[in-house]
Amino acid sequence: MVEIKEVELKKDNSIFGQISEYNHEKVVFCHDHDTGLKAIIGIHNTVLGPALGGTRMWSYASDAEALEDVLRLSRGMTYKAAISGLNLGGGKAVIIGDSKKDKSEALMRRYGRFVKNLNGAYITAEDVGTTTKDMEYIKMETDHVAGLPEAMGGSGDPSPVTAYGTYMGMKAAAKKAYGSDSLSGKKISVQGVGHVGGYLVELLAKENAEIFITDIYEDRLREISTKYGAKVVGMDEIYDLDVDIYAPCALGGTVNDNTLSRLKCQIIAGSANNQLRDEKIQGPALAERGILYAPDFLINAGGLINVYSELIGYNRESAYAQTERIYGYTLDIFELAEKEGIHTQLAATKIAEKRIQSIGKVHSTY
Numbered sequence: 001m002v003e004i005k006e007v008e009l010k011k012d013n014s015i016f017g018q019i020s021e022y023n024h025e026k027v028v029f030c031h032d033h034d035t036g037l038k039a040i041i042g043i044h045n046t047v048l049g050p051a052l053g054g055t056r057m058w059s060y061a062s063d064a065e066a067l068e069d070v071l072r073l074s075r076g077m078t079y080k081a082a083i084s085g086l087n088l089g090g091g092k093a094v095i096i097g098d099s100k101k102d103k104s105e106a107l108m109r110r111y112g113r114f115v116k117n118l119n120g121a122y123i124t125a126e127d128v129g130t131t132t133k134d135m136e137y138i139k140m141e142t143d144h145v146a147g148l149p150e151a152m153g154g155s156g157d158p159s160p161v162t163a164y165g166t167y168m169g170m171k172a173a174a175k176k177a178y179g180s181d182s183l184s185g186k187k188i189s190v191q192g193v194g195h196v197g198g199y200l201v202e203l204l205a206k207e208n209a210e211i212f213i214t215d216i217y218e219d220r221l222r223e224i225s226t227k228y229g230a231k232v233v234g235m236d237e238i239y240d241l242d243v244d245i246y247a248p249c250a251l252g253g254t255v256n257d258n259t260l261s262r263l264k265c266q267i268i269a270g271s272a273n274n275q276l277r278d279e280k281i282q283g284p285a286l287a288e289r290g291i292l293y294a295p296d297f298l299i300n301a302g303g304l305i306n307v308y309s310e311l312i313g314y315n316r317e318s319a320y321a322q323t324e325r326i327y328g329y330t331l332d333i334f335e336l337a338e339k340e341g342i343h344t345q346l347a348a349t350k351i352a353e354k355r356i357q358s359i360g361k362v363h364s365t366y
């Protein structure tokens with residue numbers, strides 16, 4: 001009995017073992033000696049349409065860490081597009097390097113050539129460590145890029161729309177947990193006040209929430225704190241705060257075996273992708289502790305909705321209107337989770353997978 005369990009739990013950490021675990025269609029390793037480019041493009045699923053997802057530039061500790069990140073992120077994009085009703089598949093890319101030191105026009109354009117060679121199966125956009133300027137460089141090499149500056153006919157920075165959707169998801173969670181969606185007077189901690197976190201703090205301040213913030217960059221903390229009256233806390237201290245809502249808006253995996261027992265909040269709702277280190281472990285654990293988790297790929301979909309709108313003819317108002325629907329979708333997911341006795345992340349995944357399966361069948365019949 002014990003032996004069988006051990007075999008079941010053994011993880012295949014080989015490259016193909018991981019690709020097969022996440023069930024990817026294609027993974028492309030990109031290398032260029034002259035520019036120093038090292039990138040991985042993950043195309044998870046293209047049943048609903050081309051795989052759209054941003055390119056992250058980050059100083060990963062190892063190639064294995066970069067691969068795991070791109071696999072998890074691209075799978076998340078599949079679910080995000082599916083649950084948001086978009087005709088898009090899921091993909092994502094990572095460039096290994098320090099975005100403040102290692103980036104150059106040549107590197108971004110060389111990367112653009114790799115995207116071009118995928119003939120539209122993958123469409124890129126910005127993410128952590130990349131900007132609309134980088135998308136301009138990629139556009140010089142391929143049309144398969146979105147999130148271009150507004151001056152170039154693009155949709156510009158997706159972060160305000162992402163923040164708005166996250167805010168909608170957070171309000172829906174408040175409605176479920178407290179019976180009212182007002183965030184006035186609620187103690188809310190925001191981890192990471194970069195693009196999305198900054199706009200989220202602005203929305204929360206307008207609603208008179210009591211806000212706590214943390215970040216790596218002290219000048220950014222000072223700026224946001226002064227502007228919106230948010231209280232600055234330490235990067236590790238954030239897990240021990242006595243708050244109502246915790247909003248992870250930095251990187252993924254912050255809800256894990258080490259942090260979960262420290263959290264005192266009733267709600268987790270933030271913009272970061274893959275907030276749960278392992279959804280099979282932390283998903284049920286959060287439910288057991290009575291913490292309501294607003295699924296990340298559902299409530300942070302505003303940016304994708306905005307970028308998608310660019311592909312079909314950009315209209316900012318309709319992108320915001322579609323993003324507002326995240327409020328109702330989030331309440332639906334909470335209801336499904338309750339009805340089926342499952343955790344909220346699983347409920348959201350089920351809805352996304354159901355749509356992919358049913359539309360896949362439509363596409364396979366004439």
Ligand SMILES: NC(=O)c1ccc[n+]([C@@H]2O[C@H](COP(=O)([O-])OP(=O)(O)OC[C@H]3O[C@@H](n4cnc5c(N)ncnc54)[C@H](O)[C@@H]3O)[C@@H](O)[C@H]2O)c1
Nearest residue numbers: 158159162192194195196215216249250271272273300303
């Ligand atoms: N930008 C979008 O439209 C968008 C859309 C969907 C999801 N997301 C996700 O939301 C998150 C934030 O995105 P962004 O565009 O604001 O990125 P960003 O790089 O502008 O901001 C991230 C911030 O988090 C800080 N940070 C990193 N590690 C930290 C830590 N351990 N503790 C505290 N702060 C830390 C960084 O210093 C930075 O200021 C990311 O996970 C991203 O994938 C963003």
